[in-house]
Amino acid sequence: MLIGIVVGNVWATRKEDSLNGLKLMVVQRLDLAHNKLAESFVAVDCVGAGIGERVLITTGSSARKALYNQESPVDAAIVGILDQEEMMGKKPESD
Template identity: 75%
Template sequence: MIIAKVIGNVWATRKEDTLNGLKLMVVQRVDLADKAAHESFIAVDCVGAGIGEQVLVTTGSSARQALRNEQSPVDAAIVGIIDELTAS
């Protein structure tokens, strides 16, 4: 899984049918070692995350499993909202 911060959302009125009804969010990977922000990408929101929240993102076939739709063209999904993060 990837730790990321939600930085925006995507509105797409025309998209692949299996994406209808899904909330698309722009997330940016966070590196715990240097607290720097890295690349941003689009993830389907499975948990109701909002802009500014830190989230857990899964990628690849695990993202499609989170949606319970193996046929959907999704490669990243938000599967958790981080309440607290402790790292040493």
Template identity: 60%
Template structure:
């Protein structure tokens, strides 16, 4: 699972028929420790997430296992909405 943030919605009137009925979200990865910029991608929403929410996302074959139809061409699925994240800051102590 990966921590991500929902940054938008995708509407596609023409798409693979098996994707009909799925809500598509634009997702931005969050990297709390390296603070580097990651590329956005599209994920299927299985939990009713909205813009601005931090979410848990699974990718690859795990993304299809969440859905009822495992033949859907999906490689990312939102599986949870995060309520809170407790961060532990790593510090390197020099002698």
């Protein structure tokens, strides 16, 4: 799974029916030091994430396993809001 930060929301009036009601959030990938990377993409929020929160994102067909309707054409889902980490050589941190 990828670590990213939520940087926005997008809306599409004309979209696939099965995407109706899903929150489409723009996520930017983070490196290990929490710096933003260039890579960004859209993920369906499954855990009530907000803009600015550090999140865990599942991509590919596995993303659909986080959805109520697993027949939706979704390839990225926010599956966790990160609030604690322990990294090699650093004191455990909490967001």
